[in-house]
Amino acid sequence: QVQLVESGGGLVQAGASLRLSCAASGRTFSSYAMGWFRQAPGKEREFVAAISWSGSSTHYRDSVKGRFTISRDNAKNTVYLQINTLRPEDTAVYYCAAATNIARIVISENDYWGQGTQVTVSS
DSSP states (O other), X not given: OOEEEEEOOEEEETTOOEEEEEEEESTTGGGSEEEEEEEOTTSOOEEEEEEOTTSSOEEEOGGGTTTEEEEEETTTTEEEEEEOSOOGGGXXXXXXXXXXXXXXXXXXXXXXXXXXXXXXXXX
């Protein structure tokens, strides 16, 4: 069992940066691929970024490449999402997720979800 708790969201102005964190409980964190998803108001939840259990492989949604960086610290049971040059269209609830491999993350076949953290970007 893995429990995920996101933090780091908030209200920021366009152009700012944020780093979201997802703290995981459970000793098996390092065996899971991890990912970030987001859901904007009135829209479906969408994949944003994924990272393999070792951190050696990452995958991003095309629209966020170059601005978003996913990373993990297995010693701290934490995965991060660095978001630079925030845009109003990045406004959404951001969710952390875990799955047994990165391919499953990308197609949203996740085993565990966090409760989400709100990111609001003002223009």
